[in-house]
Amino acid sequence: MGMKPYLMGFALIVALVVVGCGQGTYPLDIFYEMHYQQTFKSHEPPRMAGVEGAVPVDWVPAPKSTSFNTGEHLFNVNCSMCHGPGAKGDGPVLAKMMKEYDYKPAVDPDLTSPGVVGMQKKGMMGFMISGVVVMPSFKKLLTPQEMELIAEYIVSLQ
Template identity: 25%
Template sequence: MKKILFVITLLSLVGCGSSKEPNVELVQNMMDQPSVKAQDYNLEASDRRANKMPPDHVVAIGAHPYKFKGKPKEAGEQLKNPVPASENIALGRERFETYCMVCHGPKAKGDGTVAPKMMVTPPSLLTSKIRGWSDGSIFHVITDGQGMMGSYAGQIIEKDRWLIVNYRRQLQKENKE
């Protein structure tokens, strides 16, 4: 009896090592299943992917597609900034310094750390051209991108994009071109 107990203890310890091999499983029921894991291959699918693309025109709950995709002019004219200029400037600054500063620089002068390495130098956002832009136009560039600058809609939620727009106004007030 003692010997059997010893063997059982030993077997249960086998599973404690750092080995990537599966443990010795005494009860095999439900170990093998036809289900596929996320990110795995599905040999039965025509594209061999376990993860499926959503069908066309599907929208995530709570998401609403951007109305002005590819329409900077309309965005500039029609989008109204819903966030008061004085609201949460600290967060606007934090978001600007996280997402824009590497290229446009800490004061938006176009002198971010990666700017010299880029094919198209990120422009200053203190120019009279940009000073004359509406809030909607700036929001549009962050949301839809412009030329060499990609869209940041996937990284920055809508409210925070407006906070960045407001913070840039603040930078324009405090800094010359």
């Protein structure tokens, strides 16, 4: 009693349309893997090949800086779009979710609030690992050391 092949094909198309057009779990899809951004990889050589035979003339190599992979830099790249540059919970992405999608944060997104001060570094790292409702999990994106640097930076803002 197998399904007719054309019926199966039709079912597949319907399934693809349903899956493809369905909304994600989040009210607003954001691309939070900022690591793949060119700006984040600015110490890498340019990816496009130059003109054959061309010689770089005025090229000044980017200064070797330690400003990458500081807690501040990692916070700005991964968290500030929602939590705001001062971690007050006023980032533009979260503001858009709240205003246009009527999203109500499950807990206070102000990371300088007494509640977050009280949870200390360990608690914040726990939230980075687990994620919270619309806040994605950073388990696979940040190393424990990076999470610790971010948590230390947040403590410095509190």
